[in-house]
Amino acid sequence: LLRKAGAQTIDVTSDPARTATIIKIRQDIFAAGAQYGRLIVEDIAVPLGQLAIVADQAEAIAAKHGQRLLLLGHAGDGNLHPDIILESKDGALPAETQAYIDELLPFVISIGGTVSAEHGIGTIKKKWVPQQLSPAVQTLQQQIKAVFDPTGILNPGRKF
Known part of the structure; x- marks a missing residue:
């Protein structure tokens, strides 16, 4: 099914060592993103059928507002992290970042999603x-x- 849907890479394993490697990659993503500056961690949940649409929209909105997006998540349950990387590690949230959030969240609500998934x-x-x-x-x-x-x-x- 994944290949029919266009998946280019599928990584399935029952090997405990390979599983640990995959989990470690997931755990290190936030730290890797933070190496570029300050990471504004967002989390939203959307209906599974809307996942790709929301990912595309998050990227488009980020580009519109000049934001550097780190998009990841738990696709199996519709949880996305459309995170923003800010160059400045300190200071108030830039107006452009707030504009990104203010445009993304109403869109998420409009398609039946929630503005928070697991982070509160x-x-x-x-x-x-x-x-x-x-x-x-x-x-x-x-x-x-x-x-x-x-x-x-x-x-x-x-x-x-």
Whole structure:
């Protein structure tokens, strides 16, 4: 099926050493990207049938806003990391990077995806929560957080 769909390379193994090598490559990708500057790690989840479309759109939006994209993910579950590499390791998020995020995330929502897959909502994405979650769900999440963090010391200023 993969070859019929155009796959050029397929790497399947039951060898534990080869498996460890493949996993090590995956683990080192973020560190490799960070060698070029600061890595803004994004994570989105999209319906599997939309994966290629979203990957193409992420690349097009990154090019439009002059962003250096590192695109990877867990394709089997629709999880993509359309990460941005910034040359400057310090400072505020550049306007062009914010523009990339502000264009990508509404597109992800429009095709039935989510603005976060596994990394959660931080300061960059919190304005997108109301478009993803109903007020009732947001209230419930705040109540759950209050149970485990009654004094508000865990990740203050993030999603809640």
